């Protein structure tokens with residue numbers, strides 16, 4: 001009986017993750033097809049969903065001879081751009097982007113986001129902030145009425161390493177919940193970001209005014225950036241389980 005239960009559980013988990021991969025691809029392809037044109041400067045986000053967007057970008061560059069320049073949001077994004085032979089740039093040469101496309105860990109009804117599951121939130125926020133249009137791509141599991149309903153790992157907050165203990169205490173005291181230092185999978189040490197900083201995952205207890213909370217957290221000495229993206233996204237594409245794409249704007 002026990003074995004039977006285990007098999008069912010693992011099958012249903014596999015089923016959801018296969019559906020989610022298809023859904024990521026659907027969202028990514030729809031966003032690239034609807035928002036990318038020739039002669040654009042494009043911000044390339046990080047994570048697993050963006051991999052499909054870069055696949056599609058590369059396909060369109062090959063097939064339609066699109067001329068685009070790509071600005072990465074992480075080491076991973078830079079590697080993806082190079083792997084596909086796309087034109088790599090940076091904010092020194094292209095401080096104004098036409099569009100940035102990125103994934104998210106959770107998207108609420110008002111397009112507020114939690115980002116930074118992959119630890120790239122600071123560069124992602126900088127690049128998104130430089131873009132005329134910031135477009136989010138996600139699978140159905142990220143779609144939420146209010147932040148915290150779907151993503152249970154908390155809000156990622158990038159901190160200067162020497163400040164992680166005081167920042168974590170201040171977060172808990174002022175906003176409730178608990179802020180936990182993100183450890184490497186090996187548990188050998190903390191995750192270190194592309195900017196050589198640490199990540200605190202702040203597990204908040206209840207929904208808040210995210211715009212105000214974001215501003216207040218940023219004022220804590222030692223905080224570099226938060227994974228709360230409020231008032232930045234223009235549109236979100238969700239790949240759905242039934243093969244459709246849901247658009248929120």
Ligand code: 5RP
Pocket residue numbers: 045046047048049050102103104105114115116117118119120121124
């Ligand atoms: C990385 C991010 C990612 O965009 C976010 O975690 C979503 O990732 P995925 O597409 O793998 O679900 O913010 O810092």
